[in-house]
Amino acid sequence: MNELAERLSRVFDDEPATGDAVEAVFRRAGRTRRRRIRLLLLGGLIAVVLVAAAGYGLATVLIPATVSSATPRPAPSAGDQVLAALERAGGIRVVPRSPARGPGWRRYTALDQRGLAHGMILVVVYTVPGTFCLPVLADKSACALLESAAGNRQYARYSWDQNVDWQVTEAIARRLPDGRTVAVMATGQRGTGDAETARPPLTAQQAAAAATDPVLMNGFADSERCNDATPACPRLRVNVPLTQ
Amino acid sequence: MRAYNRVMGGDDDAGLQEFVATRYPHLRRSAFLMCGDWAVAGEVVEQALARLVTDLTRGPVDDPDGYAYAEVMAAFPRGRSRREPVFVAPPGDPAADPTETILLLAALQKLAPQCRAVLVLRHWDGMQFAEIADVLGLPAERVEEYDAAGLRALGSLVGDLVAP
Numbered sequence: 001m002n003e004l005a006e007r008l009s010r011v012f013d014d015e016p017a018t019g020d021a022v023e024a025v026f027r028r029a030g031r032t033r034r035r036r037i038r039l040l041l042l043g044g045l046i047a048v049v050l051v052a053a054a055g056y057g058l059a060t061v062l063i064p065a066t067v068s069s070a071t072p073r074p075a076p077s078a079g080d081q082v083l084a085a086l087e088r089a090g091g092i093r094v095v096p097r098s099p100a101r102g103p104g105w106r107r108y109t110a111l112d113q114r115g116l117a118h119g120m121i122l123v124v125v126y127t128v129p130g131t132f133c134l135p136v137l138a139d140k141s142a143c144a145l146l147e148s149a150a151g152n153r154q155y156a157r158y159s160w161d162q163n164v165d166w167q168v169t170e171a172i173a174r175r176l177p178d179g180r181t182v183a184v185m186a187t188g189q190r191g192t193g194d195a196e197t198a199r200p201p202l203t204a205q206q207a208a209a210a211a212t213d214p215v216l217m218n219g220f221a222d223s224e225r226c227n228d229a230t231p232a233c234p235r236l237r238v239n240v241p242l243t244q
Numbered sequence: 245m246r247a248y249n250r251v252m253g254g255d256d257d258a259g260l261q262e263f264v265a266t267r268y269p270h271l272r273r274s275a276f277l278m279c280g281d282w283a284v285a286g287e288v289v290e291q292a293l294a295r296l297v298t299d300l301t302r303g304p305v306d307d308p309d310g311y312a313y314a315e316v317m318a319a320f321p322r323g324r325s326r327r328e329p330v331f332v333a334p335p336g337d338p339a340a341d342p343t344e345t346i347l348l349l350a351a352l353q354k355l356a357p358q359c360r361a362v363l364v365l366r367h368w369d370g371m372q373f374a375e376i377a378d379v380l381g382l383p384a385e386r387v388e389e390y391d392a393a394g395l396r397a398l399g400s401l402v403g404d405l406v407a408p
Contacts, residue, residue, distance in 0.1 A: 004367040004395075011345050012273055016282050021272075021290060022265045028294035033301065 081219035082106045082123050086184075089210035090202045094121060104226035105233055106219070110186070110201030119188040119201040123210075125220045126227050126240050129179040133241055134172055149212035152176045157204040158238050164195045168237045169204040173211035182220075184211040185236050260300060263308060264293050270369075271316055277364045278320050278357075280349045288319040313369070313379045317361050351401035355394055358382070362390040363398065 086094050086108060097109040097120060105124045112118040133143035134156040146154040155173035160166075170185040186202035202210065210216055226233035227242055268289060275285035292315030296308055305311055352360055361380055365371045366387075373391070377384040 002367060004363070004398075005370070007344070007348060008277060008364075008368050011277065011348055013345070015273070015276075016286075018269055018272070021268050021286060022261070025264050025268065025290050025293040026261075026297060028290060029297035029301070032294055032298045036298070 081215045083108060083219075085213040085216035085219065086121055086123070086202070086210050088215075089213060090186075090206045092201055094201075102232040104220065104224040107234065118197070119186060119199075121201060122183075122185045122187075122234050122236065123216065124183045124185075124226050124233065124236060124240075125217070125224055126181045126183075126242060127179055127225050128174060128181045128227075128240065128242060132174055132179070132181075135238060135241070137238075146174075147208075149173065149208075151212065151214050153212045155208050155212050157208045159204040160237065161199075164193055164198050166190045167195075167198045167200050169200045169202055169207050170237050171204060171208035171211040172238065172240055173208065175217065180217060181240055182211050182217055183236050183238075183240055184208075184216075187237075260297060264297065267309070267312060268293060271312055274313070274364050274369055275316050275319075277349075277352060277368060278317070278360060280353055288316055292316045292319065310375070310379055313365065313371075314381075317365075317380060320357055320361070347402050351398050354401060355397055359390045359394040359397070362387055363394040366391050 080096070083094055083096070083106075086092075090110070093111040093115075094108040095111065097107045100107055104126070105122065108121045108123075109117045110119045110121055132146075132154070134146065136142040136144050137158065144156040146156055148154055153173050153175050155171055157171040158169065160168045167188045168185060170183065172181065172183045174181040184202070184207045186200035186207055188198040188200045190198070192198055271289040271292070272282070272285045275288045276282055279285055279288075289312075292312055295315055296305065296311050299305055299311075300308065352363070355363070358380065362376055365376045365379060366373070371379070373384045373387045376382075376387045380387070382390075
């Protein structure tokens, strides 16, 4: 031992006893180990939460773009007065259904409370001047007795609810001054054999409420009409008589 | 004075206990020379050895002795402390003269921490320059420079107590 080491050793004359220092070392090591494990678990938990959040975010962004036709993506109601009138009359949600529109007609899918497709709604407009004779289902030679509605409108409504494979409600309304006529037809799911799914999304009364709603008619331009029975115009269960 | 420089793994519990029990007193003395306070020295060594034990339970450590010394020395700041330490005579034998102890500790504390660490490791722990370089993370040449400068400074501070 050199001189410095020898002198340094004298500094330790009053060195305290080590006591339980060795046990303290292992106790502290145990605490450190447990803290590291907790941090590791916490890190893993945070990673899981982040991955789940990222997955949820991605799913929220991507899934609506790839949803099947059974759950059509809801379109904003703003701007589509026809859609707004249907939703108001039926208390339901509807979305455009491709092919969704043509000159004089619109087509929609009704959604149930789960957001699943539940039937279809067709809205078709015509211009029918002069007298107006809507058919009576039980008597082809008779004209239906029309009911009156606000806004100087008349309408008739129809319902086929006995067939579990295809149930239909339809209302045809006419604005008297100019003969502007609108037909609203609602059908349930076809061929399911289940009366509940075959039930149309609108009752005949709701279809009539929509057909006589001025807002719905305003959803069509004046030039739009299906008078010419172009192939693009969809067929109705009860066709509107265009000629007397 | 270094006793262990073999690879040590976490499965050797008895060996680990022996290592800690053997090294703790000596490491605490080295730490005491670095700070002049037994309580601080004990805390620093306990923390360093606990970290070593924790790491040993996760896998082998090449040089546990070097690891422990490095942890202890790293616990002392490399910059100079603003506070001037004051050493007083420890309670003990009234016949013993504490002057030399106080002067030596005060002189050590006046040295730069790196310089002090080199002197402690070299002249108390008996390490070679290359080992000190490993522990402190310094080039060996710098360690030699610190040693020479430290001895000169210590000689000037405590006079004939230290001969370079």
